Amino acid sequence: MQKLNMVDADTLLYQPLDKPRFVVDGLIPTGLILFCGSQKIGKSWLMLKLCLCVSAGLPFWEMETRAGDVLYLCLEDTFFRIQDRLFRLTDEADSRLHFAVASCKLTDGLIVQLEDYLKEYPDSRLIVIDTLQKVRTASKDNAYASDYGDISQIKEFADRHSLAVIVVHHIRKQNDSDVFNKVSGTTGLTGSADATFVLEKETRASDTARLYCVGRDIEYQEFVLRFRECSWEMVERKGQEQLARESIPPVLFRLVEFMQDKEKWCGTATELLAAMAETDTPPTVITKWLNEYRTTFLAVNYIGYAYRRKKEGRLIALTKQAGDSDDGGDGDVGIPPASVTDDTAK
Numbered sequence: 001m002q003k004l005n006m007v008d009a010d011t012l013l014y015q016p017l018d019k020p021r022f023v024v025d026g027l028i029p030t031g032l033i034l035f036c037g038s039q040k041i042g043k044s045w046l047m048l049k050l051c052l053c054v055s056a057g058l059p060f061w062e063m064e065t066r067a068g069d070v071l072y073l074c075l076e077d078t079f080f081r082i083q084d085r086l087f088r089l090t091d092e093a094d095s096r097l098h099f100a101v102a103s104c105k106l107t108d109g110l111i112v113q114l115e116d117y118l119k120e121y122p123d124s125r126l127i128v129i130d131t132l133q134k135v136r137t138a139s140k141d142n143a144y145a146s147d148y149g150d151i152s153q154i155k156e157f158a159d160r161h162s163l164a165v166i167v168v169h170h171i172r173k174q175n176d177s178d179v180f181n182k183v184s185g186t187t188g189l190t191g192s193a194d195a196t197f198v199l200e201k202e203t204r205a206s207d208t209a210r211l212y213c214v215g216r217d218i219e220y221q222e223f224v225l226r227f228r229e230c231s232w233e234m235v236e237r238k239g240q241e242q243l244a245r246e247s248i249p250p251v252l253f254r255l256v257e258f259m260q261d262k263e264k265w266c267g268t269a270t271e272l273l274a275a276m277a278e279t280d281t282p283p284t285v286i287t288k289w290l291n292e293y294r295t296t297f298l299a300v301n302y303i304g305y306a307y308r309r310k311k312e313g314r315l316i317a318l319t320k321q322a323g324d325s326d327d328g329g330d331g332d333v334g335i336p337p338a339s340v341t342d343d344t345a346k
Contacts, residue, residue, distance in 0.1 A: 020217040023054055023125050023164040025064040029217040031194030032155035033166045034132075036183050041199055041209065043168055046232045047072065047128050048085055050166075054126045055097035061223070061234040068125030069096045071117055073103055075134035088230040096121075106150055107137045111157050118161060129154070130168040147188030155192055171198060179212050199225075208235070248297050249289050251281050255318075256301045265318045272316055287314055 007015075020029045028050075037043045053060040057067025074082055082099055098121070104110045118124055129135060132150075139146040151167070158165040169189070171182040179198045183190055190196045195215025201208070209232075211223040222243060224236040238246075258276050259265065265272070269283035278286075287307070290298070294305040304319040 021066070021162065023066050024050070024060050027060075027063055027213065027218060027221075028126075028164050028166070029194065029215065030158065030162050030164050031217070032151065032158045032192070033164060033195045033197060033215070034151070034169055034183070034189060034193040035166050035197045035199070036169045036171045037199035038171055038173070038201075041201060042227055042232060043199060044074070044077070044130060045085065045089075045227070045230055046199070047130060047166065047168060048082075049089060049231055051097055051126065051128060052090055052093060055094040061237070066125050067096075068123045069098065069121040071098050071100070071114075071121070071124060071127045073100050073127070073129045073135075075101065075103060075130060077101055077130075085230070096123075103135065105135050105137050106153055110135050111153060114157060124161075124163055126164050126166070127158075128166045128168065132167045132169045144186040144188040147186045148192055149188075151189050151192040155194070158194075167193075171200070180214065248293065249281075251276075251278060251286065252289060252293060252297055254278070255290075256298075256303065259303055259318055259320055262318075263320050265316075267316060269314060269316055272318075287316070290316065 020031070022029050035043065035047070050060055051070045051072045052058070054065045054067065055070040057065055059065060078101055079099065082101075086093060098117075104113055114127065136150055154165055154167060170184045171179075172184050174182065176182050179200055180190060180196055182198065182200075183196065193215075195213065195218055198212045199209055200212070201210075207227045209225050209227070211225055213221050213223070219240040220243070221240065222238050223234055225232045226235050227233075254276060265275070267275070269287045273279075273281060273283060273286060290305050291307075298305055302321045304317075304321050306317045307314045309315075
């Protein structure tokens, strides 16, 4: 039996290790990427554009690419259809981009075929398998185990050769607040993948879509895309920090400004809104937001928050904290002790 390949913590802490390499800077790392979208949404158009850019070393949506050979398994297409798409997308293509419209299934030798391809083209950077269902064999076994086993085979191949393998897959039609829960199959697929991308339109007739990207080696990011002249163009790109900032109610940014010249402020939510000249935010809402963001946004901006409920309402205390901030919620900071008339004194 083969022994475990181990490393001790001391060695791992001080030994320099290479960071994951990217085929598309900041977006597509080496490893297994699951690219999902509904049928006929334009996944293949996007994949073909990506393959063209990587094979020629051209930027993809203004992001640098690592040039090399590319294999695109177009398993739901014909060479005629691929040729027609190339006519529409480009006037010239690099000979390092290779196509196949048929392959073995995972259980019948797909990995062997890919190994043989790499022997002939060792400078390959990217392989696209379109689609996952075309390389799978129907199984009556446990669905999770089947999903995990299939995707793990491809991931092990990608990791062993330090290249990116993108597997195109479908999403379910059912609605879910988390787009990644729409990926068809079990969590064995998304759990095994190094990154998962979901392309989604608001309506079938729309020419715009949103691409959601999450992964182990990339930050969460979203793209707004527009389909124009058979090509997905980037309209906007938002990273995790920007998305997190946009999720914060604007009134809290104005509250930070309000507290800049104050050491502390104490009063009711209504009095706070009046002092800030805010007319569009109800007192109950500002109170909820202050509590919700006290350990995150407010703490980062060195503002402590606490309140005590009295008969006449909630008494809010805001304090300006110097240096490192705690969570702002460790007591009734700046609030007079409750009297026997407080409805909290029982």
